[in-house]
Amino acid sequence: MVVATFSLVARDPDTGDLGVAVASKFLAVGAVVPHAEAGVGAIATQSYANPRFGPQGLALLRQGASPEGVLEAFRRTDPGLEKRQFGLVTARGEALTFTGQDCHPWAGGVAGEGFAAQGNLLAGPEVVEAMAQTFQASRAPFPERLLLALEAGEKAGGDRRGRQSAALLVVGEGKGYGGLWDRYVDLRVDDHPEPIPELFRLLSLHRLLFGRGRPRPLKEGEIRWIQALLQREEGYEGGVTGRWDEATEAAFLRLIGRENLEERYGGGSLLDEEVLDYLKERFGWSS
Template sequence: MGISPGKIKAAPPEHKPPAWPSADLGSIHFGGGDSISGVNRINQRTFIKRTAQGLAGLAVAPAALAKPLDQEEPTSKPKTESVATFSIVGFDPHTGDLGVAVQSKFFAVGSVVPWAKAGVGAIATQSYANVSYGPDGLELLAKGKSARETVETLTSADGNKQRRQLGIVDAKGNSASFTGSGCHPWAGHIEKPNFCAQGNILTGKEVVDAMASSFEQLQKLAKGGLCDWLANALMAGQDAGGDSRGRQSAALLVVRKKGGYGGGNDRFIDLRVDDHKTPIVELRRLLQLHKNLFKRAHANPPKG
């Protein structure tokens, strides 16, 4: 029971307690006979101490309540999704340009598959992509390894290599690919001088055949630059069937020495379509914008 406020003497003026919320403090009970009307200094200190403890406990309540009750904590890392796609890796011996073009039914494929460095090589890593193949492969190429030697070195050290797909071209135009037996069908590749084409979960072999034929024809005619050969080869692959699951994203990466903005790096073209109903069509639109903006760079390529 509470102590009657009439039996508690008022505190001297110099000990006037601070203002409290408008609740009736005379009816607040702590147990053990403690109560407070806002004037008893001993019980006031008890009230402050215990109220602070209670508020400290409540401080975590919003975060705890924000999570739905039926939401469980993850028990394992997110599953690695297959980067099912088709790509082409190419080299232009006349300019020295190196690049990769890729399309997939996968969000933001350009953040995973294409890797390239001017004067060194270009790499596409896909299927259950091992993204370390990109930087590690470029390092091996920079040290003098050929495209074939680089593929063998990367895959031999990978315990999950049968789930990987890889395409590499070096700065001499040598190409090499790898398609693991664990890649989802149809999966395969074509290796030719200056380029290689590869894909998995495709409608059939005709997809990589079409890419290869397109690249070879444009290269022979010397029509456009490497960016055109790669982009058109990608469209040819789509027209032949493409990814059997559909389409979502595409990317085009072309590198040349001091080809980046202001000559500060080698990224001559770095275009990505992360989520689109017709990603290659959109990619080609962006490529045309690039040509319009950087006319001199496209019209005056370096000598390879």
């Protein structure tokens, strides 16, 4: 399995979140390359990829191994190591990138505090250099920083065979769905002529459905509009009063759940502007 690709593994110094961004001329690269665990580390395994490197490496990091210790463990247990390539970053920001001598050229990587960029079958070293420079210079939110770095690698030449798939995995303590697990961004473009732009589109949609805005009190006219909407869409039998009550909230919860926006609503007559704008566009605002 030649997972010829370019990837970035990184840690967000502000939040401690960990992530992997990857692109390749390979079907469903996100099913093979990225692995991450909050509070432990992130790993990208590629080039005749050994998918076991993900869980094995994370287990070693969980037990306190250093990045060099993980590499030595792989060297002892994998006779095909010289065909492989991987990058890892720990929850403390220690990083390592490894490229076996039998990887297809151009192959290599660069690592620094909190990140490792690597690739094989690339246009040249400028691909990983562009990823590293963009990640370090960007002040965008962490998931966007990872994608901006991936985009920079693509613009620098990317996989010299072309484009097919891309993926983004980000983990953070308690940031997953419902606060019940750590994987809060897990997006994959498995087969697409422009996988990285498509991944940006998916991240934008993810932000709408699962982001965290700043709720504000709904105005009386907005509540009236919502109540009229709920009469049409959810069988709400209360009046269009402009006052938020239990019946309004129960119907609104049904509507929000149907639109997959339940993670954006905390209850009561507080709603953030992005969700309100979405509902106005989706259902036709009338003041």
